[in-house]
Amino acid sequence: MSLALQTFSSVKDANAALQAAGTRYLGGGTLVVRAANEGDVSVSRLVRVTDPGLSQIAVSGGKIRLGASVTMAAIARHPELAALAPAARAVGGPAIRNMATVGGNLFAPAPYGDFAVALLALDATVVTEDGELPIETFLAGRDTSRAVVTAVSLSMPKTESFRFLKISRVKPKGISVLSIAALMQRTADGTVTSARIALGCMADRPMRAKAAERALLGCKLTPEEIAPALAAAGEGISPITDPIASAWYRAEVLPVHLGRLLLA
Amino acid sequence: MAKVPVQFTLNGSEKAEFIESGTTLLHALRDKIGDMSPKGACHQGTCGACSVIIDGELRLSCLTLAETCNGAAIRTTAGLAEGGVLHPLQRAFLDAFATQCGFCTPGMIMAAKVLLDRTPNPSREAVVEALSGNICRCTGYEPIIQAVLTAARANSQNAA
Numbered sequence: 001m002s003l004a005l006q007t008f009s010s011v012k013d014a015n016a017a018l019q020a021a022g023t024r025y026l027g028g029g030t031l032v033v034r035a036a037n038e039g040d041v042s043v044s045r046l047v048r049v050t051d052p053g054l055s056q057i058a059v060s061g062g063k064i065r066l067g068a069s070v071t072m073a074a075i076a077r078h079p080e081l082a083a084l085a086p087a088a089r090a091v092g093g094p095a096i097r098n099m100a101t102v103g104g105n106l107f108a109p110a111p112y113g114d115f116a117v118a119l120l121a122l123d124a125t126v127v128t129e130d131g132e133l134p135i136e137t138f139l140a141g142r143d144t145s146r147a148v149v150t151a152v153s154l155s156m157p158k159t160e161s162f163r164f165l166k167i168s169r170v171k172p173k174g175i176s177v178l179s180i181a182a183l184m185q186r187t188a189d190g191t192v193t194s195a196r197i198a199l200g201c202m203a204d205r206p207m208r209a210k211a212a213e214r215a216l217l218g219c220k221l222t223p224e225e226i227a228p229a230l231a232a233a234g235e236g237i238s239p240i241t242d243p244i245a246s247a248w249y250r251a252e253v254l255p256v257h258l259g260r261l262l263l264a
Numbered sequence: 265m266a267k268v269p270v271q272f273t274l275n276g277s278e279k280a281e282f283i284e285s286g287t288t289l290l291h292a293l294r295d296k297i298g299d300m301s302p303k304g305a306c307h308q309g310t311c312g313a314c315s316v317i318i319d320g321e322l323r324l325s326c327l328t329l330a331e332t333c334n335g336a337a338i339r340t341t342a343g344l345a346e347g348g349v350l351h352p353l354q355r356a357f358l359d360a361f362a363t364q365c366g367f368c369t370p371g372m373i374m375a376a377k378v379l380l381d382r383t384p385n386p387s388r389e390a391v392v393e394a395l396s397g398n399i400c401r402c403t404g405y406e407p408i409i410q411a412v413l414t415a416a417r418a419n420s421q422n423a424a
Binding site: 002003004005007026028029030033034036037038046048073092093094095096098099172173 | 266284285286288307308309312315321322323324326327328329331332375378392393394396397398
């Protein structure tokens with residue numbers, strides 16, 4: 001294995017260097033160095049950016065802006081990001097959370113990328129030098145994306161409207177069987193007026209459960225009323241099979257865990 | 265491959281080396297500098313055996329490139345004992361039989377040290393959480409958890 005690391009002070013220079021074949025961006029290292037250690041010879045050069053702006057968290061006027069180099073640990077301990085903390089804490093163990101970044105999580109293949117599942121439910125915007133993309137569009141095109149992600153921005157969710165659940169077989173830290181994030185607006189009597197549900201491990205990257213979202217509209221969160229949404233949860237999914245769980249198992253337990261999240 | 269200079273402090277003493285670009289910190293520590301306390305096991309970020317403390321934060325040296333540590337303060341388990349006297353965590357691990365094959369021990373102790381540095385009197389739950397990124401295949405974890413709690417009690421008694 002041989003790797004060469006190039007360090008730049010600006011994203012612009014890093015973007016130019018990233019055009020070369022075999023070059024990947026180095027964030028926290030938990031994905032690309034791992035790939036290189038595993039013998040992935042497609043990675044020969046790494047590029048990183050030391051601009052401190054990439055590590056900044058800004059919260060103002062109900063908006064959150066997370067620099068791409070912000071770590072999961074920084075989110076988990078930030079006093080104003082309590083709503084995102086459960087999703088940030090779901091990633092790895094303490095050492096991984098000190099390294100793994102927001103930007104990297106957007107590229108993490110299933111079963112990783114639990115934080116990106118939360119960002120998808122929250123309809124985050126992904127920022128690069130080329131412009132801004134809705135996260136759903138970004139995730140769909142991430143395999144061919146060549147521009148360094150500089151930040152993610154999103155609206156601060158109300159604590160009661162955002163829910164996140166990660167299921168793993170080992171506690172307190174384990175790889176996802178699946179993860180679910182749900183952003184729901186409800187009227188005073190509890191009727192769902194909007195729902196955005198994102199699933200992890202149900203495809204090679206985070207995806208939305210659009211059929212379940214539609215089925216929840218106009219429902220109250222009771223076992224009877226959410227039943228159609230649970231029945232629709234599996235529509236369009238293509239779960240991964242790995243040593244943690246088979247695709248069959250993941251599909252079977254998805255409605256169970258979605259039900260628990262909705263009724264919690 | 266061109267070599268690049270790296271410079272950092274390791275357990276308080278200055279280190280400077282020329283390394284190949286892309287070398288992991290684990291490789292630099294073990295094979296260049298000779299600190300064999302961080303262990304290479306999974307190289308995937310799964311096991312925690314390579315855990316070290318960089319600028320006060322627990323990190324995995326197998327996934328950290330040495331070049332990114334320029335100017336950093338790195339601590340490893342090898343630097344814990346002072347003048348031949350074991351650190352309270354090391355003493356507690358020995359007393360509680362929290363180490364069998366010993367391969368996970370340096371990583372466990374690093375994870376426990378950052379916990380105790382910030383939370384001198386942690387709950388059992390906090391200990392389990394702090395060690396959750398470290399895998400042990402021998403002990404079943406219970407003696408390790410007990411050792412960390414014992415070291416915490418010893419700390420607070422010394423402080424009192």
